[in-house]
Amino acid sequence: MKKSVFISVILVVLFCTAGIVFAGKVVIKGSTTVLPIAQKTAEAFMKENPEVSISISGGGSGNGMKALIDKTTDIADSSRFIKDKEVKLAMEKGVYPVPFAVAYDCIVPVVHTSNPVKDISIDKLKDVYQGKIKNWKELGGDDRKVVVISRDTSSGTYEVWEDKVMKKERVYPGALLQASNGAVAQAVSKNKNAIGYIGVGYINKDVKPLTVNGIQGNPKTTLEGSYPISRALYMFTPGWPEGDVANFINYVLNPEKGQKLVEEVGFVPLY
Amino acid sequence: MINIRQFKDKWLHRLFFCIATASIAILVMISLFLFMEGLPIFQKVSVTDFIFGKYWYPTSDPPDFGIFPLIIGSIAVTVISAMMSIPLGVMTAIYLAEIASSKVREIVKPVVELLAALPSVVIGFFGMVVVAPFLQNILDVPTGLNLFNAALMLAFMSIPTICSISEDAIFSVPVALKEASLSLGATHWETIIRVILPASISGISTAVILGMSRAIGETMVVLMVAGGAAMIPTGIFDPVRPMPASIAAEMAEAPFRGDHYYALFATGIVLFLFTLMFNLIADHIANKYRQTGEASL
Amino acid sequence: MDAKADRNIAKKAAPYLRRKRVLTQTITFFFFRSAALINGLALIIILYFVISNGWRAINWTFLSQPPMDSMTKGGIFPCIVGTLALSIGALIFSFPIGVSSAIYLNEYARPGRVLRIIRLGINNLAGVPSVVFGLFGLAFFVIYLKLGVSLLAGALTLGVMNLPIVIGASEEALKGVPKSYREASLGLGATKLQTIFRVVLPAALPGILTGAILGIGRAAGETAPIMFTAAVFFSPRLPKSVFDEIMALPYHIYVLATAGTEIEKTRPLQYGTSLVLIALVLGINLVAIIYRSRLRRKR
Numbered sequence: 021m022k023k024s025v026f027i028s029v030i031l032v033v034l035f036c037t038a039g040i041v042f043a044g045k046v047v048i049k050g051s052t053t054v055l056p057i058a059q060k061t062a063e064a065f066m067k068e069n070p071e072v073s074i075s076i077s078g079g080g081s082g083n084g085m086k087a088l089i090d091k092t093t094d095i096a097d098s099s100r101f102i103k104d105k106e107v108k109l110a111m112e113k114g115v116y117p118v119p120f121a122v123a124y125d126c127i128v129p130v131v132h133t134s135n136p137v138k139d140i141s142i143d144k145l146k147d148v149y150q151g152k153i154k155n156w157k158e159l160g161g162d163d164r165k166v167v168v169i170s171r172d173t174s175s176g177t178y179e180v181w182e183d184k185v186m187k188k189e190r191v192y193p194g195a196l197l198q199a200s201n202g203a204v205a206q207a208v209s210k211n212k213n214a215i216g217y218i219g220v221g222y223i224n225k226d227v228k229p230l231t232v233n234g235i236q237g238n239p240k241t242t243l244e245g246s247y248p249i250s251r252a253l254y255m256f257t258p259g260w261p262e263g264d265v266a267n268f269i270n271y272v273l274n275p276e277k278g279q280k281l282v283e284e285v286g287f288v289p290l291y
Numbered sequence: 292m293i294n295i296r297q298f299k300d301k302w303l304h305r306l307f308f309c310i311a312t313a314s315i316a317i318l319v320m321i322s323l324f325l326f327m328e329g330l331p332i333f334q335k336v337s338v339t340d341f342i343f344g345k346y347w348y349p350t351s352d353p354p355d356f357g358i359f360p361l362i363i364g365s366i367a368v369t370v371i372s373a374m375m376s377i378p379l380g381v382m383t384a385i386y387l388a389e390i391a392s393s394k395v396r397e398i399v400k401p402v403v404e405l406l407a408a409l410p411s412v413v414i415g416f417f418g419m420v421v422v423a424p425f426l427q428n429i430l431d432v433p434t435g436l437n438l439f440n441a442a443l444m445l446a447f448m449s450i451p452t453i454c455s456i457s458e459d460a461i462f463s464v465p466v467a468l469k470e471a472s473l474s475l476g477a478t479h480w481e482t483i484i485r486v487i488l489p490a491s492i493s494g495i496s497t498a499v500i501l502g503m504s505r506a507i508g509e510t511m512v513v514l515m516v517a518g519g520a521a522m523i524p525t526g527i528f529d530p531v532r533p534m535p536a537s538i539a540a541e542m543a544e545a546p547f548r549g550d551h552y553y554a555l556f557a558t559g560i561v562l563f564l565f566t567l568m569f570n571l572i573a574d575h576i577a578n579k580y581r582q583t584g585e586a587s588l
Numbered sequence: 589m590d591a592k593a594d595r596n597i598a599k600k601a602a603p604y605l606r607r608k609r610v611l612t613q614t615i616t617f618f619f620f621r622s623a624a625l626i627n628g629l630a631l632i633i634i635l636y637f638v639i640s641n642g643w644r645a646i647n648w649t650f651l652s653q654p655p656m657d658s659m660t661k662g663g664i665f666p667c668i669v670g671t672l673a674l675s676i677g678a679l680i681f682s683f684p685i686g687v688s689s690a691i692y693l694n695e696y697a698r699p700g701r702v703l704r705i706i707r708l709g710i711n712n713l714a715g716v717p718s719v720v721f722g723l724f725g726l727a728f729f730v731i732y733l734k735l736g737v738s739l740l741a742g743a744l745t746l747g748v749m750n751l752p753i754v755i756g757a758s759e760e761a762l763k764g765v766p767k768s769y770r771e772a773s774l775g776l777g778a779t780k781l782q783t784i785f786r787v788v789l790p791a792a793l794p795g796i797l798t799g800a801i802l803g804i805g806r807a808a809g810e811t812a813p814i815m816f817t818a819a820v821f822f823s824p825r826l827p828k829s830v831f832d833e834i835m836a837l838p839y840h841i842y843v844l845a846t847a848g849t850e851i852e853k854t855r856p857l858q859y860g861t862s863l864v865l866i867a868l869v870l871g872i873n874l875v876a877i878i879y880r881s882r883l884r885r886k887r
Contacts, residue, residue: 052847059822063656075823075833078847082350082544090547092737109549167433172519173350173551174544190348193360193522196434196530199540200847209852210424213433226852296779303781304696311692313685314755315709317748321716324727382623390617391624399624401877406631408873410809411718412838413862416845417634420855447630454627480613501715508717510812511838515846535719535812542726542816559723563716570715574708 044072044264050084050097051176052200053219054253056285057123058097061272064281068271072264078200081176088258089115094265096256099125099176099219115258122272123279124288125219126237126250127177127184130205130227132212137161139231142248145185148215151192156213168195169207169216177201180251181217217249221286239288253287325563328548329556332356341557347521347532349541349551356554358561360521364438364531365565367524368517369507371442372449376506377499379446380453384498387454388461389483400458407451415515418444423516432528434518439527441517445509449502456501460494461487497573504569508562510535534562638862645860655822664861669826670739670834671808671868674818677743677830678750678807683800686754690796693755694762695784714752718812721749725817740830742818746807753806757799761792798880805872809865811838821847837865 048058055078062074077083084096085103089110102110102117110117129145131137137159140148147153149168156164170191171178182188198204204216209226216227220237223229229237232248241247261269272278279289333341336356344357383403387396422443423435464487472482488495518530519540538555545551649663656662689710697703725745735741765788773783789796819839827834844858845851 055821055847073823073825075820077821078843079543079821086544086547165433172540172544173348174541190351193346194520194530196436197519197521197532197540198846202851203846206851207434207436211427211434224852296781300779300781307688307692307696310685310688311697311706312709313689314713314751315706317751318709318713318716320728321720321724324724324732325720328723328727379623379626382620383627386620386624390620399628401874402628402631404877405870405873406627408805408809408869409631409634410811410838410865410869412809412811412841413638413866414634416841416858416862417637419845420858421637447634450627450630478609478613480616481609504715508715508720510717510719510722511842515842535717538719538723539812539815542723547731556723556727559720563720566715566717566720567712570712571708574711 044069046072046074046095046264046268047077047087047093048074048095048097048255049077049079049087049093050095051081051099051253052078052202053081053099053125053177053221054097054122054255055200056221057253057272057282057287058095058255060281060285061278062268064277065268065271069264069267072268074268080172080174080199081179082174084256088117088256089113091115091258094257094261095268098254098256099251100179101252101254102256103179110258117256117258118260120255120257120269120273121252121290122255123253123282123290124239124242124250125221125253126242126247126288127181127217128220128223128229128237128249129215129217129232130208130223130229131215132208133226133228134212135161135228137230139234141233142185145232146187146189149181149186149191149195150189151194164213166215167211167213168192169204169211169214170195170197171201171204171217172197172199175200177217177219180249184249184251219287223286242288322563325556325560329553329558329560331548332550332553332557335550336554341554342561345523347537349545349554354550356550358534358537358554358558360523361532361534361537361558362561363523364517364521365507365533365535365562367438367531368441368445368513368533369503371438371527372445372506373499373503375443376446376449376453376502380450380498380502381457381495383450384454384457384461384495385483385488388458389479389487403451403454406447407455409448411448411509411511412515414444414447415512418512418516426528430528434528434530436516436518436530437528438517438524438531441513441531441533444512444516445506448509448512449506452505453498453502456498457491457495460491460498463494464490493576493579497577500569500573500576504566504573507533507569508535508566510539514539534558538562635866638859638866641856642859642861642863645856646863650857650860651864664835664837664840664857664864666823666826666835667837667840667861668864668868670819670836671838671865673739673827673834674742674746674814674836675804675807677739678746679800679804681744681747682750682754682803686751686799686803687758687796689751689755690758690762691784691789694759695780695788710752710755713748714756716749718749718810721745721813722816724748725813730817736831737816737818737820737833738831739818739827739834742814742834742836743830745813745817746810749810749813750803750807753803754799757802758792758796761795761799762788764795765791794879794883798876798883801872801876801879805869805876808872809838809869811836811842814839815842837861837868841865 058076081098081100084098085106087093088096154166156162156166198207201218201222204218205222205227208214208216235241235247237247242250275291282289341356343359345359346355346357348355387400418440422440426432426435468486469482472486513533513536517533517536519532520530521532524531538558542555545555651663652665653663654666729735729741729744730737769787770783773787814836818834819836820833821843823833823835841858841861844854
């Protein structure tokens with residue numbers, strides 16, 4: 021008993037001091053919308069460049085921005101543009117954020133697959149999220165209570181929704197706040213009464229997308245700008261990127277490499 | 292020779308003393324850092340507005356930092372889980388200490404202790420993936436991620452605490468008391484309820500309070516299961532957002548030493564004070580009304 | 589006269605009353621048995637769901653490979669390593685401080701106000717919520733001591749959390765060493781220090797180790813303290829130093845279930861990870877419990 025504890029202690033110590041190999045290291049933090057893009061491109065990039073090690077965290081665009089300002093990340097994924105407040109804070113700390121648009125996205129309202137409602141207007145969407153419309157029958161659906169699912173405050177997706185749908189007014193307190201696009205999709209797929217919103221890359225067979233003002237959210241309408249809730253997805257770097265970070269960003273922007281993966285994940289490539 | 296040894300002895304005594312005060316020191320440091328990082332918010336929001344404000348919109352422009360719905364969420368979840376865990380926990384404790392045969396005891400006691408060892412994230416996961424759909428489909432509630440679900444899962448986490456501490460308390464009631472009651476003709480049950488329980492009431496109260504303290508402070512379960520809506524619940528199946536859930540969910544995105552950051556630490560202060568209060572009460576009861584034996588950690 | 593009549597009635601009523609009281613007892617005891625049964629069932633239900641949904645995901649690849657393909661394939665090896673590193677790291681910090689504190693409390697301290705305050709401190713530390721430890725770890729270890737989000741910060745935070753457990757178990761072990769041992773040693777001329785290190789500690793070591801093992805089990809299962817201090821969503825390589833971020837089993841379950849990119853697809857992996865974590869934690873606890881009951885029986 022004593023011996024094995026002793027041995028494990030030695031092992032851990034050896035482990036910890038076993039040389040800090042100077043491999044390239046890139047830290048990415050931020051938006052859960054951009055996360056699938058970051059993950060897929062990171063995996064492919066690391067296959068081509070095995071000496072580089074990329075670690076990824078989600079948590080929301082707010083997380084990414086904060087990490088950028090606090091200098092704890094090399095790349096901040098964000099599904100919204102940087103806020104004025106954040107720019108100010110960054111300047112105060114000597115960080116000059118540089119944006120790179122890596123993809124386009126549209127935010128699509130989704131409901132349970134059994135929900136008969138197919139379309140909703142932007143104004144009605146706003147009313148639902150303010151708690152003014154409480155029953156699906158007001159929208160032409162069944163007689164069921166509307167369960168509103170929204171995103172946490174750290175979410176860039178939420179910020180864009182607040183801007184384009186809520187017109188800067190607040191979502192009502194009774195909305196269930198989920199931590200990620202994936203969690204919203206999951207919650208909606210399991211709840212017949214629910215409505216939520218997710219990036220187009222997260223749409224799967226378990227949820228039913230609604231058209232907004234009669235327009236469907238897809239690559240064409242996003243690039244055209246006819247779909248009302250579309251946006252660019254960004255990766256921010258503190259200052260102009262160099263070295264491995266620059267290589268990675270170039271990889272993501274490359275139409276043959278990164279952008280193809282963007283399309284695979286379900287988002288809209290830049291070109 | 293002896294002087295050197297005594298010298299060493301004395302200094303090591305002092306060293307051990309210093310190390311032993313580490314726990315107090317850490318507690319003080321926790322309070323210190325919480326206050327250091329949390330107090331600045333009160334330059335922007337008054338204490339009453341913070342604690343009793345009804346709207347928690349920390350990232351709006353202008354932000355609202357009222358944690359009243361969060362506090363109510365915490366209290367509601369704790370009270371409802373206590374309603375489930377106290378009867379179950381105390382009854383199981385009585386069962387283990389008095390009624391069960393020793394063979395049954397050997398099996399059931401480790402089972403209850405193992406329940407205590409389950410990681411909170413697994414219980415939260417279970418609540419999210421199994422109990423929530425069950426509630427939605429069978430009971431047709433609007434959402435399975437709600438107050439009741441969280442309270443149920445929290446009950447599972449606090450029952451082992453309540454059960455083992457109560458069981459220890461019941462076990463340590465002097466046998467003489469029990470034998471006297473039985474010899475006077477009381478049934479076993481009457482002995483339990485009229486003699487043993489009153490004698491161990493301080494231990495049981497300690498157990499209950501510690502169990503509730505555990506419930507109010509538990510993070511992962513409420514984060515995954517309570518629903519996340521920062522509103523004051525009107526029914527038992529409403530979603531809520533207890534304090535630990537809010538802190539855990541929002542901490543990573545609050546810019547360092549920004550208002551939201553301070554507000555989250557201030558929420559931590561409120562939570563810490565709640566649990567401190569619970570623990571001090573439990574401690575007080577354990578010491579003052581102690582009838583039998585041991586202070587147990 | 590009245591007293592005698594009362595006694596007569598009582599004598600005739602006694603058997604009826606007795607039966608009624610025994611019946612009450614049987615009924616209430618039935619409820620109590622059910623309560624215990626519900627407890628047992630809860631554990632069994634949770635274990636059943638996790639095992640039945642998770643065992644399919646367990647294979648050698650799962651246990652020895654890092655996650656691949658947006659986490660839908662591959663395994664959880666970095667998480668296992670991270671969790672073990674965190675728990676052992678936590679023990680490295682809490683073991684010396686905890687055992688020394690227990691030694692002080694049991695061998696040196698005199699009852700009085702100071703002792704009460706220290707005990708109060710330990711009891712209250714035991715009751716602090718895990719998220720508050722996380723906040724403290726963030727403010728103190730990550731930021732103030734500039735350790736950054738790292739294995740070290742996480743291990744320190746978990747170590748602080750573990751302290752009361754180690755102290756409690758060590759004290760119990762020390763109390764169990766018969767007084768005669770100490771008296772014999774002192775009687776032979778040893779100093780108190782020599783007595784402690786050469787007689788009492790070795791005798792109490794099994795109990796102390798039980799506490800240490802329980803501490804590892806608790807640290808392995810905690811999520812909130814490591815959320816802001818050590819864990820990341822995805823790190824493809826194993827940590828090369830204590831200043832690296834790590835993946836950990838409980839955090840992995842949490843992110844896969846709430847923040848992952850393919851929540852439904854990775855569901856079997858979530859169950860599998862839960863199974864591995866439960867197996868790890870319950871295994872550790874079982875070892876400790878069995879060890880402890882064997883010790884108690886010996887005494």
